[in-house]
Amino acid sequence: xxxxxQICQSAINEMSKFTNSFNDNKKIxxxxxxxxxxxxxxxxxxxxxxxxxxxxxxxxPYLEGLELREYSTDIKSDSSAxxxxxxxxxxxxxxxxxxxxxxxxxPGILLFDEPAQHSMGLHSVNKMLKELSSLEGLQSIVAASFxxxxxxxxxxxxxxxxxxxxxPRKLIQHIQPx
Numbered sequence: 001x002x003x004x005x006q007i008c009q010s011a012i013n014e015m016s017k018f019t020n021s022f023n024d025n026k027k028i029x030x031x032x033x034x035x036x037x038x039x040x041x042x043x044x045x046x047x048x049x050x051x052x053x054x055x056x057x058x059x060x061p062y063l064e065g066l067e068l069r070e071y072s073t074d075i076k077s078d079s080s081a082x083x084x085x086x087x088x089x090x091x092x093x094x095x096x097x098x099x100x101x102x103x104x105x106x107p108g109i110l111l112f113d114e115p116a117q118h119s120m121g122l123h124s125v126n127k128m129l130k131e132l133s134s135l136e137g138l139q140s141i142v143a144a145s146f147x148x149x150x151x152x153x154x155x156x157x158x159x160x161x162x163x164x165x166x167x168p169r170k171l172i173q174h175i176q177p178x
Contacts, residue, residue, distance in 0.1 A: 012058070020056060020145050022113065027102050028056050034097045035061065038090035043124050046083040061091060081118035088116065093135070100137055111140045116144060116156065125156045133161045 020028065033056040039049045047063050050052030055062050092110055110132065116125045132140040146153040 015057075018160070023102075025056070026061065027098055027104075028054055030092050030101065031059065031098045034094035035090050038088060038093055041131065042086040042089055042127055043121070044083050044086045044090070061087060082120045082124075085115065085118050085120060086124060093128075093131060096138055100135070108137050110140070112140070112142045112144075114144055115142060116146065122152055122155045126158060126160070129157060129162070130161045157176065 007104065032052075035054060036049050036052060039052065052061055052063050054060070089112075095104050096108075096110060098104060100108075115128060116122070132138065132142070144156075146156060
């Protein structure tokens with residue numbers, strides 16, 4: 001795996017020798033703009049949102065020269081896991097928005113599995129769900145248990161246009177031969 005990683009890293013480095021076109025740079029600026037707006041909207045607080053940038057080659061969010069996914073090694077004293085989930089939401093939705101606005105090739109679907117994990121505040125979840133439901137051309141699928149609480153579900157989905165598909169408690173069951 002180490003050798004494969006080195007090969008992949010080398011290929012990425014080779015790709016980064018090419019410069020972005022003017023249109024590419026405009027898309028990256030728009031991605032950064034949307035990303036920052038959504039990080040604020042979803043109540044990201046671990047760092048100043050204005051200090052986060054999207055790297056023009058890797059398209060990965062950076063804070064003070066560090067990939068935000070690398071930054072998490074020291075995160076226990078500085079941040080919460082929920083803030084990084086907020087960044088994931090902001091990043092994925094921003095990619096969709098740029099693709100939609102600039103006729104990109106994002107397929108128009110986002111799937112979130114338990115987006116409220118890591119003790120996410122229901123207020124932030126509600127903002128994310130409202131954002132998803134407001135996006136034109138997007139099919140979003142959110143699989144969530146809402147901690148098995150009808151009250152949490154109601155608070156999270158208040159003001160959100162959605163179609164609910166409620167699944168039984170156990171999808172996989174042992175059936176006795178008959």
